[in-house]
Amino acid sequence: MFLDLLRRRNPAFLAAAADLHRNGDLPANCYALDLDTVAANATAIRREADRHGLSVYAMTKQVGRNPDFCRTIRAAGITEAVGVDLQCALADWHGGLGIGHVGHLVQIPRHEAATAAALAPAHWTVFNDTKAAEAAAASAAAGREQALLARIMAPGDRFYRGHEGGFAAEEIVAVADRLDALPGARFAGVTSFPTQLFDSAAGRVVPTPNLDTLRTAAAALRAAGRGQIEINAPGTTSVAVLGMLAEAGATQVEPGHGLTGTTPWHAVTDLVEEPAVLYVSEVSHLWGGRAYVFGGGLYVDPVLGLGDTRALIVPAGGGLDDAYLVDVEMPAPEAIDYYAMADVSNAPAVAPGDTVLFGFRPQAFVTRALTAGVTGVRSGAPAVPGVWAADGSTPLRLDDIDTRTHAVGSTGRQS
Structure with missing residues (x-):
């Protein structure tokens, strides 16, 4: 095709x-x-994201974390990356991008938490209390407070086989309180994947149940008195879906194949x-x-x-x-x-x-x-x-x- x-x-x-x-x-x-076309694509995504107030973290794994690609999108206004794993985050950092997000999809191994903390990621996703404690301890040792995103899931959510895991969405208020109590960390928001997918019958990208799970969790957090809630909503991201994601409450998007x-x-x-x-x-x-x-x-x-x-x-x-x-x-x-x-x-x-x-x-x-x-x-x-x-x-x-x-x-x- x-x-x-x-x-x-x-x-x-x-x-x-x-x-x-x-x-x-x-x-x-x-x-x-x-790279000329990559720059034009990145500029279009950045412009539309800014129009909707969305943070943009580039996914670079599909192009081998190519440093010239990283420099090109940075010059076009996308200055931070999401590391699908720690190796991805390190390559993006060496390519000149800031690290906007680590820990999702792949959690950080326990003995490598200090390396991840040294990259000073804007957000770090955790799937459970153990991983949250590791991230918090590594960040505290680095002298910083880490914003944590909780990966959540609810019955009916859709995951690729082998991608499952996370906190129970209905417990998100208690989860947020536990993460806030960790020295070196604070609760920042929620994430899942995929929050939208291409539907061949419809001929377009449509939301998955995961996106509604994020929206429901954010509502519960606001009802409990919490203010700014980050909603990280990755999956099949391009200019065409940014308006829909913003309307659903998303605050962070992660284009990958959209850039190419x-x-x-x-x-x-x-x-x-x-x-x-x-x-x-x-x-x-x-x-x-x-x-x-x-x-x-x-x-x-x-x-x-x-x-x-x-x-x-x-x-x-x-x-x-x-x-x-x-x-x-x-x-x-x-x-x-x-x-x-x-x-x-x-x-x-x-x-x-x-x-x-x-x-x-x-x-x-x-x-x-x-x-x-x-x-x-x-x-x-x-x-x-x-x-x-x-x-x-x-x-x-x-x-x-x-x-x-x-x-x-x-x-x-x-x-």
């Missing part, structure tokens, strides 16, 4: 990626990010955000009427189901007008994705080294792919400022390796 979207709404990015791969600036097994125009809603409707991510590979070899294409990042987020996959193969020396649109057999989910197999029975000129471009909804952080921002697509002068590993760190390059000593990096070199 997203390859068709790229071809229609951002063909210049496809062309730039093909040229940059051909020149050796974009490697195979790499998620490329159109790859939410499920973007797949079927032209929303404000434009597509800004693609996967770059190349043909390794030919066998049996198929082109074997390098993998490593062929994890397709299954939120839209596992449908057929297609790719563009751009022959060496050619452009998009010369590209072949081919069907691709992806590796089975239980297999290691060394290669995908493209049917080139009707693409006789395909050869090893040709560029292969995919458009799908990524989750780069669970892969062994690289990520790279691309600047200048809109001005016609595309360039790659850096290539990064899927955890946001810099991958090794040839000049980092001293073949005489087997040392890595400048500190390991010997004269």
